[in-house]
Structure formats: C-alpha cells, structure tokens
Amino acid sequence: MSMTRFARLRRSLVELFPERHLYIRSGGEMRSFVLTTGRQMAIAGGVAAGALWMGVSTASMMLGAMAVSGHDQELARMQAKSERLVADREARLNSAMVQLNQAEGGVGELAASVERRHAALAMLLTEFKGQPGAQAALGPAIAKATSASDDVNPLRRIELVRAGQERLVDAADDFARTRADRLRLAFRLAGLTPSSFTPKGGSLGGPLIEAKDSRALAAVLDVDEDFAERIQHAATNLSEAGALVEAATRLPFARPTTATPQTSSYGVRFDPFTRRPAFHSGLDFAGSTNSPIYATAPGVVSFTGVRSGYGNTIEIDHGRGFKTRYAHLQAIGVRPGQRVAVGTRIGGMGSTGRSTGPHLHYEVWVNGRAQNPSRFLKAGDYVLQGE
Template sequence: MSNENENGRRPFFDRWFPERQLYLRSHGEVRGYVLTPGRQVTAACVAVLVAGWCLIASGGFVFDMVMRHRADSDVVRARAASERINADLQARLETAVVRMSATNGSLDEMAQMVERRHAALTGVVSMFHGIDGAEAALKPATGLNPHSASPIQRIMAIRLDQERLIARADAFAQTRAERLRLAFRLAGLNPAAYSVRGMSLGGPLVEARDPKALAAILDVDESFAVRIRHAADHLNEMRNLADVAEGVPFDRPTQSRTTSGFGVRFDPFNGRPALHQGQDFAAPLNTPIYATAPGTVSFTGVRSGYGNTIEIDHGHGFKTRFAHLNSMAVQSGQQIALGQRIGAMGNTGRSTGVHLHYEVWVDGRPQNPARFLRAGDQLVQQN
C-alpha cells in the first residue's frame, strides 16, 4: 500500500518539480549542478513567504493611508461646521436688534440676560484653564468705547462677543479632540475605546443633560445652554483622550537611526524567517535611552535573548520594553517621567552589534512601534 501511495505522489513532483541539471562553463571548465525536487520545493516555499509578506506590508500601508485620509476629512467637516456657526451668530445678532427696535425692549432685562450669560460662560472658560493655547484662543474681544457707543450698542457688542467666545471654545475643544483621535488611529488604536463619555466636569453640567433643565439651572436662554452643553461635551472628550495620551508611548526612546522594523524577518543568527516583535535602533555604545511615556518600572534585569532589559508599565494596558542595554539607570518599582534617561545602549543578550531593541505592548500583545512614533511626530507637528 505504501508503494502505491508513493507511486501516486511521484507524478505530481515529477510534473512540477522534476530533477534539473544546471551546467556552467567558466575558463574552459564545465561544472554541473543538480537541482533536486526537495531544493526546488524549498525555494518555492521561500518565494511564497516573501510574496505573502510583501502583500501584508502593502496592505498595512494602504490601511494607514485610508485612516489618515478619513481623519483629515473629519477635521475638514469640523472646520466647515464652525464656519457655519460663526455665520449664524451675525444673523442672531441682527434678529435681536430688530426685536429690540420693534418692541423698545427693556435695557435692564437685556443687561440681566447678558450678565447671566456671562456667568455661565465664565464657568465654561474656567474649565479650559491649564490647556495649552486655550488662553489665547478664548481671549475676549476689546469692548466698545463707552463714551461713543450707546448702551444698546455696548450690550449687543458684549452679547455678540459671548456668542463668538462660546463658538471658539466649542471649536477649540473639538479640534484638539480630533487631533488626539487622529494620533490614536495612526498608532493603530481605537480612540472610542479610550474616550469615556459621561464623566463629570463639575457643577450643573454633570446632572443636566436636557437643554431645558440646563437652561433653568444656569438661568440662561435654552439656545445658549445647548451651545454650552456641546462645548462641555467636546472638552470632556478632549480631556479624556489627553489623559490617556499622556501614558501612551508616543515619544522616541532615542534619536538614532532605525536598522530593523517590526514584523517577519530573517533571523541574523540562523537565517530563518522569524517574527521580530520590536524596532531596532543603532548608535555608538552607551548612547542614552529615554522613557517614551511616564510610568512605573515593572522589571529590570536579564531576560533570555534580550540581555539587560528594562520594562515600564504606563497604565491603560500600555507597556514598553528596552533590551540589549549596556547599563540600567532605574530600578524596579521606580516612577518614571516622560523623557527620563533610563539606561544606555549596548550589545548584551542575543545581539549582533550595539543597538536598542524597543517593544510596545498593548493589553499583552506586541504592537508595531513605528505606528506610535509616527503618531507622536504628528502630535508634535500639530502643536
């Protein structure tokens, strides 16, 4: 029976991988080489693996381009919405002036309404305290000259500035949130998983989700309460993403050149295809290595194949690993700040030369560090 099976397989190999002879003539001498079916099968397998890896790499590149284009489209739509809001402001102002002229509205009532709006707006603006760029973006406009403008003109100018200010606050928070979402997408992360909605910002904005209820609590008109609610929601999302982003390893461990990336490559020791779970940086011996995000050192010591290794836990499931170090400047359990020097580049462990092997892990799975570095570069360019 075994002979029959063997005879049945032979025609297949004879048809696709017959034994071939290769003759090379050099300096009058002829040398012959035999390409056995086994060698041909091995060469075919290697070709298939290389082609498959090229397809996977190309697919990943196309996916990154599609996600980046989608994020840019979202930013354009957000800017268009902001422009429509600004155009609506002038229309509201003109409508209010017409109503005042037609009804000889009370200055006292208008002044009280402006004061109530101002108090509510002050609460919103105060929530932007400490955010880079917020103070300049939300700076009130210069008021009218009280000696040359009538009381109605001054009140309406203040009201218009309040409308513009709440619009700028909403646009500022929405734009910053979109930039952070783009960075998360570039890193291969789902921003919705890290944007926790419904978290409290303090005061009446916590309880009142209904515009009428919020308007009653803040003692302002409902339309203004709706705009305050939108600005608070966008600010809440921006802060949630920003808090998580502070612990995401977006920074670079070293400014050295990259020598090997993440993915399948040929092992430098045995020449066989193997998964490379990090990114390599080459530089002279003892080049400083820096933490890519704040966190807690979870391991320092020697790991098999990695040599001298430092691992940092950044929270939210993010973890980084620095291997082949020549020296380590931190200890297990130590709190680490962003950009803090943690060690020096070396050649320990299973290494062919002085370099840093850098890994990024999310929820126990290795990720491509190049994605996080690209996302970090994008955030730096936008700030």
C-alpha cells in the same frame, strides 16, 4: 499510484529546470559550473520569497499611510460641519435681533442680557486659560465681543456686542471640539477606547458642566437656553480633552530612542538567525553601543536583568495593565521598584542576548498581550501635533 504521480512531478520539474552547464573563460582558462535541477529550484524559491516579502512590506506601508490620511479626512469633515453650524447660528442671531427690536422692552433690558452673557462667558474663558493654542484661537473673537463702535446708537452697539458674544462662544466650542476630536483620534490610532480614559457620568468637574442639562444651567446663569447649551457643550469638550491629555501623559506614547532608525517592525519577518518567517513582537531601533534609552511613560521598574533571548532587559509597569520592555541593552541604569518619569534615561543600547548588532528591541504590552508599538508612537506624534 502515488509513486507514478511523484515520477510525473519529478519529470515536470526536470523539464522546467533542466541541468545547465555554465562556462566562464578568464585569463586563458576555461571553467565550467553545473546548475542542477535542485540548485535552480532553490534559486527560484529564493527569488519568489524575496518578491513576496517586498510585496507584504509595501502593502503594510501603504495601509499605514492610508490610515493616517483617513483620520485627517475625518477632521476635515468635522471642520466643515462646524463651519455650517456657525453660519446657521449667525442666521438665527440676525432673526433674533429683529424680534428683539420689535418686542417690548428697551435698551436697559438688552444691556442686562448682555451683562449676564458676559458673566457666563467669563466663566467659560476661565476654563480655557492655559490651554495650548487657546489664546491664538480665541483672541480675535474676544476682542470683537468686548468692543463696539462709538459711532452707532446704543441699541445698535448692544446688538453688535451680542453678535460678538455669539462668535466668541462658537469659537470656544469649535476650539474645544477640535482639540477633543484630535485626542480621541490619537487614542483610536493606538487601538484604545477614548471613553475608557475619561471620568464617567457628571464627574468631569467644573460649574459649567455640573448641571444635569442646559435648561438647569440656563436658570443658574440667567441666560437663554440655547446660549447655555453651547457654553456647556464647549466646557464638556474641553474637560474631556483635558482628561485625555492627562491620560496620554501616563501612556507609552513617547519614543524610546532619539535619532535612531527603525530597522524591524512588529509582525512576521525573516528571523536573522534561522532565515525563516517568525513573529517579531516589537520594534527594533539600530544605533551605536550605549546610545541612550528612555522611558516612554512614567511608571515603576518591575524587572531588570537577563531574559532568555532578550539579553539585558528592563521592564516598566505603567499601571492600568500597560507595560514596556527594553531589550539587548549594554547597560542598565535603573533598579526594580524605582519610579521613573517619561524621558528618564534608563540604560544604554547594546547587543546582548539573541542579537546580530547594537540595537534596541522595544515592546508594549497591554493586559499581558504584546501590542504593535508603532500604533502608540503614531498616537504620540498625533497628540504633539495638537499642542
């Protein structure tokens, strides 16, 4: 029965790919070529495999572009939400000003309140000192919060200063939140959990976030609870952003080469030697022999030498389970046990081991498992955009 089915299948293939004769006349001579059924099937299989590979590559590129676009849309939604919160607080401020004008007390009490708020803002702005982009983001709000026209009565001047203080704390909170959100997204792009790279509990540090809640902080600063809560929120976001920036400097977010094109991606590809699908555990960057290779994060060189298939190889341990591998090198410029900083030149590009030409094979490992290095490179670019 099985032989009958095989014979039917064979007849179907012969009918689909009948033997064809190709005649070519050149220089007065006639040549003939025979395209057998087997040859035609091999050609058709090659065309189908090429089309499948192009489809998979195109889908992979589209998915990567959609992922980055999705993260940008999330930031846009966060920005719109922040603007709505600012408008709501402006309305509450105007209502509060009306109540203050109607309540007992006078200019002296309002002035004392303004002074206490200024002291709290001074502590907050100390935390922002030296942060990239902080001066440009907060400069206009600081100028408005510390000045008022001399052409209005004292009570109105105090009200204007208080309004400026509200805008300044909103600007600080927005800056800190945006910075922290961008860094959290960068870590997620790399497949990492941001919270695992920030201190737990109340160990972030700083007097503005050591208090257990905004009520306690309001009592310490002698300001209203709502104002204290917003100051604490801004300080907490800024502190978390600082912790993520510090963590990012220790992770392999930098690029191992410069001005070299990527020639192979992470995942299944056609092996250049066997011409069959095989898993590729890293990224390939092509370049000239001895093109500089750089450490992508600080760490300790854990291995230098020859590995099977990889040729001359360098491995660097970055701590917390992170390791990077640089293979097919022509030259090795470091030794085991040596500490290296991010951007340190560690070797030169080559074509040793199982290689078809000068290139770098780069891998990222986390807790003993190979990861997609492209995710870490995208995360590094995203971190740089926020600086």
